[in-house]
Amino acid sequence: MSAANQLYQEVILDHNRKPRNWGKLEHASHHAEGLNPLCGDHIFVYLRLRDASVEAIGFEGQSCAICKASASMMTQSVKGKRVDEAETLAREFREMALGKLDPSASGHHLGRLTVFSGVRDLPTRVKCAILPWHTLHSALHSIARASTEGDADPVPGSGLERAGHA
Amino acid sequence: MxxxxxxxxxxxxxxxxxxxxxxxxxxxxxxxxxxxxxxxxxxxxxxxxxxxxQVIDRYVRYRSREHANIHRAVHYLSEVATREYEAVRAKVRALINAREEREIVYTSGTTESINLVMHGYGRKFIGADDEVILSVLEHHSNIVPWQMLAQESGAHLRVVPCNDAGELDIDAYRSLFNARTRFVAVGHVSNALGTVNPVKEMVAIAHAHGVPILLDGAQAAPHLQVDVQDLDCDFYAFSGHKMCGPTGVGILYGKAERLRAMQPFKGGGDMILSVTFDRTVYADIPQKFEAGTPPIAEVIGLGAAIDYLNGIxxxxxxxxxxxxxxxxxxxxxxxxxxxxxxxxxxxxxxxxxxxxxxxxxxxxxxxxxxxxxxxxxxxxxxxxxxxxxxxxxxxxxxxxxxxxxxxxxxxxxxxxxxxxxxx
Missing domain, CATH: 3.90.1150.10 (Aspartate Aminotransferase, domain 1)
Structure with a gap:
């Protein structure tokens, strides 16, 4: 099965159709905006932290299926987790998307999130999958705005798509 | 088929x-x-x-048998390269029916062509509270340079809207002109929608107000017969790689008197008549705008692409x-x-x-x-x-x-x- 066909499977399509934890969170303690200017993915992540744990999380925005499903499954994965656990997941997810973490190996905490592992073979789409996690990281650190470009690029030097001329 | x-x-x-x-x-x-x-x-x-x-072969032949720097030396290869390089100017002139070869400036692409006009013409003739007209259909390369000019000079941008079909509103365009209008820069064909704009009419309207106009022809040159004398535009910009030629080469056409009035954008070798530490005398057009060693192979490849398109x-x-x-x-x-x-x-x-x-x-x-x-x-x-x-x-x-x-x-x-x- 090709990388794209492997990626556009039921779990991801379902989260795209029915995103979980969708919408702005009332009484958020932290939030951040994530933007991928190349494809127009634009999401907002809202958090309510209590005792260094993610008590509640929500997201909204406009994005492709990979980004939206990634955000949806991210919210499920980090809800109720401690901040350091959420950060570990963000790092592991990023490494998996870049092909630096083998999802079939043991010792990671990704669980169902490994459905996104195929994105490593679609270099132009890696940033779509990572953007929600990067935005989560920004929200946890109270950085208002995340971008997949410039200094804020979560995947610097990876040879990913740059702004095209057409 | x-x-x-x-x-x-x-x-x-x-x-x-x-x-x-x-x-x-x-x-x-x-x-x-x-x-x-x-x-x-x-x-x-x-x-x-x-x-x-045919273009690939021409490019390889230049690389394998004809390469040297141009306009520099008296040896065999430099003469061959210079001749082949300059011969392309005549092909481009004929392609777009420019009046003279010296109205053809080699650039690195449409983006550089537009930036050259912004720096060479815009920075000299457009000042505070002057106005530049663009359209909503422009590619970023025909927006951002003018925005940079506006920021530095205090000029303002005016934007021609379009209807739901993606056609420019020519009445609105007409009404944007006033005593402060100094320049118009619009696309010939929209890259995002494909709209062919009524540029001949738009040129006539600009000229009726005494305003020069640049046409971004990046999407037009590969598909339409372009006649810059018939259009009567002041500037026309396009790229080689959208018309079966190599990347890294483009063209700025400018009416001779407009190019003459412009200041150079890049200083360096090949764009001068004489240099002392007191004073430099610039070369005539088009060399005035062609400082440094140009993309020689790419220009020659563009010439082969023009031959190929003409052949079809x-x-x-x-x-x-x-x-x-x-x-x-x-x-x-x-x-x-x-x-x-x-x-x-x-x-x-x-x-x-x-x-x-x-x-x-x-x-x-x-x-x-x-x-x-x-x-x-x-x-x-x-x-x-x-x-x-x-x-x-x-x-x-x-x-x-x-x-x-x-x-x-x-x-x-x-x-x-x-x-x-x-x-």
Whole structure:
């Protein structure tokens, strides 16, 4: 099965159709905006932290299926987790998307999130999958705005798509 | 190929003009590629077109037998390179029917051509509270340089709107002129929608107000017969790599008196008559704007591309591309759940579309599974996307080497995308 066909499977399509934890969170303690200017993915992540744990999380925005499903499954994965656990997941997810973490190996905490592992073979789409996690990281650190470009690029030097001329 | 699918509008049909798409395709080695085990269907020609073997061969011959720096030395190779390099100016002059060869300036591409006019003309003649007219359909390369100028000089940008079909509002354009209007910069053909703007009329309106006008011809030169004397534009900019030539080379046409009035943009070798530490005397046009060692091989490759296009015939190219556009518009247009964006009466072979409920990037990734290459995104024309209320579109853009059968593949692939997302 090709990388794209492997990626556009039921779990991801379902989260795209029915995103979980969708919408702005009332009484958020932290939030951040994530933007991928190349494809127009634009999401907002809202958090309510209590005792260094993610008590509640929500997201909204406009994005492709990979980004939206990634955000949806991210919210499920980090809800109720401690901040350091959420950060570990963000790092592991990023490494998996870049092909630096083998999802079939043991010792990671990704669980169902490994459905996104195929994105490593679609270099132009890696940033779509990572953007929600990067935005989560920004929200946890109270950085208002995340971008997949410039200094804020979560995947610097990876040879990913740059702004095209057409 | 036989093409009895649609009835062409007025004008000759491509096959009546001796055009045989299957024979033409044999000139393009890249078209035999397979992508994901499917034959490549290359529909991203508005971003960059493919190169025929004739251009590749010319490029290789220059690299293997003719290379030296130009305008510098008296030895054999420098003379050959200089002669071949300068001969292309005559080809470009003839292609766009400029009056004189010295009105043809070599640049690195359309973007540099426009930036050259901004720096050379704009910074000299446009000041605080002056106005520059652009259109909502512009590519970023015909917006950002003028914004930079506006920021530095205190000038203001005025934007011509378009209707829901993607056609510029010419009455609104007319009403934007006032005593402060100093310059107009508009595209000949919209890269995002394919709209062919009524540029001859727009030039006449600008000139009636005594205002010079630049036309961004990046998307026009590969598809239309351009006649800069007939258009009467002051500047015309285009790129080599969108017309079967190499990347890294483009053209700025300027009327001789306009180019003369401009200040140079880059200083360096080859653009001077004499240099002392007290004073430099610039060379005449066009060398005044061509500092440094230029992309010699690329210029010579562009010359070969012009020869190639002339060999096929721009009339036949246009007739075939019109047929492709008509067929694609009909076939994609009849798909339910697909919206074509840009329905101008006069269009080049560009089809921007949206699939309901599917982001264009997902469309593009899945089309690629079937070997179909389209562009997805904002096409460096974010104001167009904002105008039509979409973050991005998928865009199929055709060249004369595309076939009706490839459009059938595109349509089948869009259906598959809909099936995947229907769940």
């Amino acid at each position: 036989k093409s009895a699918v649609t009835t062409p509008r007025a004008g000759a049909r491509a096959d009546d003009l001796g055009f045989d798409v299957e024979r033409v395709r044999q000139d393009f080695p890249i078209l035999t590629l397979k992508v994901n085990d499917k034959p490549l269907v290359f529909l991203d020609n508005a971003a960059s077109s493919q190169m025929p073997q 015939g721009l009339d036949a190219i246009k007739a075939h591309e019109d047929e492709l556009l008509r067929y694609a518009t009909d076939r994609v247009g009849e798909l339910s759940g697909v919206r074509i964006i840009g329905r101008a009466r006069s269009k080049a072979a560009v089809l921007s579309f949206e699939v309901d409920g599917v982001h264009p990037h997902d469309v593009g990734t899945l089309l690629n599974e079937d070997g179909v290459a389209v562009r997805t995104g904002h096409h460096c024309a974010q104001p167009v996307m904002q105008r039509f209320g979409v973050p991005a579109t998928a865009r199929a853009s055709f060249a004369f080497y595309n076939t009706l059968r490839e459009i059938d593949v595109l349509v089948g692939a869009i259906r598959k995308v809909q099936k995947v997302f229907a769940g």
